[in-house]
Amino acid sequence: MSTILTVSNISKAYKKNNIHALSKLSFECVKGEIVSVVGSSGSGKSTLLKLIAGLEIPDSGQIILNDNVVNGESIFVQPENRNCDLVFQDFSLFPNMTINDNIYFGKNAPDNKSMIGELISLTHISDILSRYPHQISGGQQQRVALVRALANKPSLLLMDEPLSHLDSALKESVRGELISILKTLEITVLIVTHDAEDALTMSDKTVVLNQGTLEQFDTPKNVYKYPNSEYAANLFGMTNIIPLKLLPDSNYFFNQSSTGQDVISVRPHQIILDHGKKSTSLPEFICQVKNIYDNGRRCKIELEYKGLLLVAEIENDNLLNIGETKSFYIRLN
Amino acid sequence: MELLALKSKLFRKYLYKEILFKLNRWTISSLFIGFLIFLPIGLVILHIGSFTANWRHITDTVLITYSINSIVLVLATVLFSCVFGISSAWVVTNYKFPGHKIFRWALVLPLAIPTYIAAYAYFDILDLFNPFLIWLRSSFGLNTMQLANDMLVYLMTALIMGSVLYPYVYLLARASFESQGGHFINVGRSLGHSGKSIFWKVVLPLSRPAIVAGISLVAMETLSDYGAVKHFGIQTFTYGIFRTWLGMGDLTSALRLAVILLGFTLSILYLEKKIRSGARYGDKSTKSLSYKRNYLKGKKYIFALTVCILPFTFGFIIPVSRMLYWAWLSKNYLIELNIFQLTFNTLTIALLASISTVVLSILLGFSSKYFKSSIVQSSNRFASLGYSTPGAVIAMGALILVGYVSSAFNIIISGTMLLLIFAYIVRFLAVAYQPIISGFEKNCDELNDASKTLGVSPVYSLVKINLPLIKNTLIAAGLLVFIDATKELPLTLILRPFNYETLATATFDLSNQAQIIESSIPSLFIIFLTVIPIIYLNRRIGEGR
Secondary structure (H helix, E strand, O other): OOEEEEEEEEEEEEOOOOEEEEEEEEEEEEOOOEEEEEOOOOOOHHHHHHHHHOOOOOOEEEEEEOOEEEEEOOEEOOHHHOOEEEEOOOOOOOOOOOHHHHHOOOOOHHHHHHHHHHHHHHOOOHHHOOOOHHHOOHHHHHHHHHHHHHOOOOOEEEEEOOOOOOOHHHHHHHHHHHHHHHHHHOOOEEEEEOOHHHHHHHOOEEEEEEOOEEEEEEOHHHHHHOOOOHHHHHHOOOOEEEEHHHOOOOOOOEEOOOOOOEEEEEOHHHEEEOOOOOOOOOOEEEEEEEEEEEOOOEEEEEEEEOOEEEEEEEEOOOOOOOOOEEEEEEOOO | OHHHHHHHHHHHHHHHHHHHHHOOHHHHHHHHHHHHHHHHHHHHHHHHHOOOHHHHHHHHHOHHHHHHHHHHHHHHHHHHHHHHHHHHHHHHHHEEOOOHHHHHHHOOHHHHOOHHHHHHHOOOHHHHHHHHHHHHHHHHOHHHHHHHHHHHHHHHHHHHHHHHHHHHHHHHHHHHHHHHHHHHHHHHHHOOOOHHHHHHHHHHHHOHHHHHHHHHHHHHHHHHOOHHHHHHOOOOHHHHHHHHHHHOOOHHHHHHHHHHHHHHHHHHHHHHHHHHHOOOOOOOOOOOOOOOOEEOOHHHHHHHHHHHHHHHHHHHHHHHHHHHHHHHHOOOHHHHOOHHHHHHHHHHHHHHHHHHHHHHHHHHHHHHHHOOOHHHHHHHHHHHHHHHOOHHHHHHHHHHHHHHHHHHHOOOOOOOHHHHHHHHHHHHHHHHHHHHHHHHHHHOHHHHHHHHHOOOOHHHHHHHHHHHHOHHHHHHHHHHHHHHHHHOOHHHHHHOOOOOOOHHHHHHHHHHOOOHHHHHHHHHHHHHHHHHHHHHHHHHHHHHO
16 A cells, blocks of 8 residues: 655644644555544644645654655645645635535546536535535535535545534434545545544544644554553543553553553443353452443443542443442453 | 754744745735835835934924924824714714714714815814903913913814814724623623723723724824814924925935834834733624613713714814805806816826725735735735825835936836825825735635645635625725825825826815815815715625624
8 A cells, every 4th residue: 555645753833822733743644544633622633734735834844745745844835736635624615606616616626527426416415506605504514525625636635623513413424424435435534533433433543642742643443442641542532540450461551651650541331340140250349339320221330449430331220329339340352 | 053053954944934935926026015115114214314404403493392292282182082982982882862873874974074174174263262362361461372372273273183083983992892892781781780880891991902093093194194283383293394395495304304203103003002912802702792772861862962963063064064165155166176177186096096005905915814924924014004104204205216216217207196106005005905904814814725725826716715705895995095095185295296186285275375265175075085985884884793
């Protein structure tokens, strides 16, 4: 597989606020891959997209796109010459143009009429082509922005929080459509998102950014299961940070920077209630139930084990009471 | 040695990032145009070092007088403008009473009247005080009367100028009261405060930046006025420049005075920026919210009506009525004056100035925003200095520039339309540039990024996205320049082509020859030409609310 994008030691600081948006960041994107970039607010995700698109100039480092250096010490390729389209968070559809004009706005779009036709039918927007952006829904705007970018046949598609404007019901369906379109076209995509679910369901690889530095670069599944820091673990949802000494059999651990000890990230669903028919050799945790939060089918419980607070998520049919002591075990992997 | 290497590395990075990577046809042309527009002001500043024998005489005799007179006149005019502008803005935005909708737009109309025309309209105002002055002389002696007379001259000039310049404060205060007031008035009321208490404790401090911006415009207009101060004989800097140059024939000393005047206006700008920068509490996210306006009746209604009627009457009704009456008296003079030629000349020059200023502002604004070039941004800031520079100073700078160009290329530009239009561009660039750049900023910033990544050229982006999205702003910017250019006097007086008369110069010449009654005809034409765009713009601001 050939490499489409190489980001090498990229740094960017904003003088105005004296903030280091990115610091010596490096990673690669292979052709046809969907790579997600996750991180908390201010971690440098959007800055990274702008640098790759050529909308900002890095302070140092190199960006190679399609084997061409587009950013270097004395090289800067203008955004219009990079063949790398960006789908903005708010979609940035041109309000004075119809949907059709928006789609055909790109430099290469007029040459790709048949592909655009297919994209229009694939995204179900053929009946809104004569409307203006303010006359269509958020989900439709999202699809139009995607088609407009793809119509230009970019070698790399950049997407900035593409689903953040959608409500949860719409988000589910649009996410599904998006994955199917991107996979059908076999296009290389870099998606910035703060939603772990987006990263888990959509991408082949994940770049975890923390205050402008690379925290982890791996498959989203690995980042979820085997985060290499507390920060990466927390990004992918609620987790329990448990000292390694309590689970000595674990092959996986990382060093917790605040305490200096080796720890493991254990997701709430990995903590299992022992119903008394113990069929495992895993160590037993006798915990006191501190709180129960009913989520419907499942419930979240807060447990205390020798001063350590744990959160577990179990089936709601377990009749637990606050204050009682129960036995739990942790299923690794 | 290591430090030197590090510095040179940093400089190299800056050079590439901020300059070389962003150099292209657009930014280079913008830098060149920005430089050219700033050049007349720059050349005046360069003359700070030149001396003549007259300068000593000026510093010994009149410099202090010019300074004190200018400061006193500015302060008094600002005071009147604030009293008229803020009180009327508060009344029309916060209360309902019969006529409040009419006053909302009518209070802007005095903007159509240039200060010199207002001065001519009130040419005999001081006569009203003759009985009082005679009484003073008989009771307290000649010196007391003289002192009272001097004070009355200042007071009346400031009142007259304040009554036509207050719309700057009124417009900005009104916009601020309406945009952020609504939200906080609701909060204040829910916390049990009265309208009066909310005004002093919340709305006025919140609107300080807008009011300060209005005040600085009033101050700069007052400083650059020539017609009104000449009429009432107040020796300000602008008056001094004309007297030193045309009366004493000493261009060098006039230039030095111009530099000091420029220093005054730049200090006002600095002060404004300083005051406004400390007041970053404008809540941008707060859109104009509706709030219940109290309906005024009885004494309160009469008070509100007075607050609106006073400035409108002083600033518009009285001058226009007198002009109309005088025009009727001198109607036979209409043909002799060749009023249609004067109107045609004024329209030609104002339209050419508006179009060229808007076109250049588009180029400068687009280059700065599209390419995010900090050096173009800085160059544009310098190019915009003309609006805070008195017309007389720009005219002198333009003449120096013409001198250099003529001797270098052996061509004559002085006394041509080209030079006059250029000087208008220098003077009014900021008037068009400011709304255009905020139009780009508000509507086009992210869309330009989108168009860049879609691979289209800057020209295509400009034509297909930017210009259609800000077309209303472009019309407004053009009209603003048109209004200012129609009223402009000192710059036109100095730079107009030989025998080329505009309505403004004709008004000035006639009043200078003590033909105030006859000067009402061109004055009315100026008012008529500017009042229409003012009404249009005012309506647009109302709709945009």
